[in-house]
Amino acid sequence: MSIDRIFIVGAGLMGSGIAQVCAQSGIQVILNDISQEPIDKGMKNIAWSVDKFIEKGKLSEDREIIMARIETITDFSRASEANMAIEVVFEKMDVKQEIFRKLDEACKPDALLASNTSAIPITELAAMTKRPEKVLGLHFFNPVPMMQAVEVVRGVGTAEETMQRGMDFIGRLGKEPIRVESDVPGFLLNRINLVSYVEAIRLVEQGIGAVADIDKGVRLAFGRRMGPFETGDLVGLDVSYGALTAIYEESKDMRYYPPQLLRRKVKAGQLGRKTGRGWYEYTDDGTQKGA
Ligand SMILES: NC(=O)c1ccc[n+]([C@@H]2O[C@H](COP(=O)([O-])OP(=O)(O)OC[C@H]3O[C@@H](n4cnc5c(N)ncnc54)[C@H](O)[C@@H]3O)[C@@H](O)[C@H]2O)c1
Structure with a gap:
């Protein structure tokens, strides 16, 4: 099953960047944050960055077409529409664990759950869910639209099929997946x-x-x-x-x-x-x- 619809939790620096590269690659995005203010800020940054890419001739689609692929929301009511959710909130264990618990309840049983954490063990986020085999790290680098490498990180329970789907997804974004076989802090x-x-x-x-x-x-x-x-x-x-x-x-x-x-x-x-x-x-x- 290809990943064509994604739910992103956190519209900050990294979350908005991930939403942008997904939309530029034709993927439908539902972008979530706790309130409208960070969402508006994130959407403004995305529009600015998309314009820059268009100015430089690096994108052939109109800004409106790309932006129309990103819908925004302040709750998890539409998480069930996605084939994958990516958590991109502050680097705080308790906040991230609570989000994984909520995503596990809200998402389809076969949806993958990913985190963009820089240092928190994927295994400890997966432990909040009933699907640890479908939980992985997708560690993008800043600024997301520019940086080519993305670490695809295996937690203790992550299935090989999940790693493979994560690698394929990163390839679809036009980026290079770097496999990380253990979720040690800092990864590779x-x-x-x-x-x-x-x-x-x-x-x-x-x-x-x-x-x-x-x-x-x-x-x-x-x-x-x-x-x-x-x-x-x-x-x-x-x-x-x-x-x-x-x-x-x-x-x-x-x-x-x-x-x-x-x-x-x-x-x-x-x-x-x-x-x-x-x-x-x-x-x-x-x-x-x-x-
Ligand atoms: N900044 C970097 O260079 C960088 C690079 C790689 C990875 N990361 C990782 O990416 C993650 C996000 O970092 P960032 O720099 O984008 O942070 P940020 O502060 O720019 O954005 C975090 C966003 O999460 C939102 N948020 C907080 N709690 C939430 C909740 N319960 N539900 C929904 N949204 C919530 C905040 O409102 C904010 O908009 C962190 O785990 C960080 O370690 C950051």
Whole structure:
């Protein structure tokens, strides 16, 4: 059964991005959030991003046709129409577990249930349902419309058929699935990336290098589009801090111990682009000051 209708819980940064790429691929979307305000914000972001793709000649359909594939709702009354639900809410275990319990009740018995979590074990979300074999992780990267890789994550009870359907679905979105065979916190790619982020922050703490110099060096020496601090501001310092804490708590591996400078910036509300200040400062239109 192909996945042609999807229920997305959470219309924030990632949920709206996932809704957009689904709609661009011809999939019908029902986008849910707790109230109309985050939904309106999410829909505005989607319309802006779709326009950008059309301007660049990367989409051939009209904006209205793509947007018409996304319907919005503030309850779970239409979750039963979907072949798959994706949970994309705050990185809080109790909130996500409650959503999985509700989705299990509301969705068709053969529907897949996925989470976009960065660090919470899929197994602990699946345990809230009567269908752990149909629960998987679909870990998109930010910004969703631009990033090609999506981790397809197996929980302890996830069936191979579910993994395969998840991989096919990601392929249908024009993205590349990366198989992750165990739901360890951070999965594959964040574990690799976070080690170098922590090391970059420690080098700044020790006065060995400056933020802008390290970013420039990493871009030029390793052929990356962004350095660790530029990426950190885009992702959100709080998001990386949460992921590091989760990985450290499970593994007790010091490579993931959140550096003090990161902790202090999160406490000060310097969370990156979304607050106008993180490792760099940003103007209201999102341009990096002094860049
Ligand atoms: N930000 C990133 O770069 C990134 C990258 C990969 C994965 N993730 C993961 O994606 C998830 C969402 O992150 P985000 O950055 O989009 O967060 P966000 O804060 O932008 O959006 C979260 C949305 O969830 C909604 N929400 C909260 N509780 C809800 C509920 N009970 N029912 C319906 N909606 C609810 C909020 O109103 C908000 O609109 C997290 O698990 C995060 O770890 C984030």
